[in-house]
Amino acid sequence: MNRQFAIVAIVGVLVLGSGCSDDKSSDSTTPATISTDTTTTIAAPTEQTIAGTISYAGDLGPGVILVVANLVGSNGPPLYSAVLGAAGSYAITGVADGEYILFAFVDAANDRGAPEEGEAQGFYDTNGDGNPDPVVIAGGAGVIDIDMTLV
Numbered sequence: 001m002n003r004q005f006a007i008v009a010i011v012g013v014l015v016l017g018s019g020c021s022d023d024k025s026s027d028s029t030t031p032a033t034i035s036t037d038t039t040t041t042i043a044a045p046t047e048q049t050i051a052g053t054i055s056y057a058g059d060l061g062p063g064v065i066l067v068v069a070n071l072v073g074s075n076g077p078p079l080y081s082a083v084l085g086a087a088g089s090y091a092i093t094g095v096a097d098g099e100y101i102l103f104a105f106v107d108a109a110n111d112r113g114a115p116e117e118g119e120a121q122g123f124y125d126t127n128g129d130g131n132p133d134p135v136v137i138a139g140g141a142g143v144i145d146i147d148m149t150l151v
Contacts, residue, residue: 050146051090051144054088056120065105066107066112067084067103069095069102069135080094096137097138104121
């Protein structure tokens with residue numbers, strides 16, 4: 001079994017039963033922005049927040065982007081998730097201290113199910129070795145720049 005398939009299989013188990021809403025209009029996962037003439041500043045995350053940017057060059061159509069976080073080694077449903085109506089900034093709030101794997105994918109059918117074949121996906125891989133890297137929340141502090149590109 002190749003590594004990408006194994007990750008998709010694990011995330012597939014994680015996404016099912018996550019309880020994500022179908023309502024794109026209630027997406028509250030984008031950090032606040034403050035705009036002035038030519039500068040946009042993204043506010044720093046509050047405590048216990050994982051924030052970053054999802055890059056995706058494709059067309060979502062009626063779909064959404066799901067960002068999920070689960071404890072390293074867990075095979076249960078995702079503990080935390082965010083739903084985006086478009087590529088861009090996300091924030092997952094209220095995250096307890098721990099080590100998490102972050103994964104994102106295009107849910108083209110907008111069914112909040114596991115990733116399907118052909119749906120763009122990606123995970124946080126800061127060192128570029130092709131393996132997901134853990135994101136650590138410690139002392140209730142938030143982390144930023146947890147960026148992912150979906151391919």
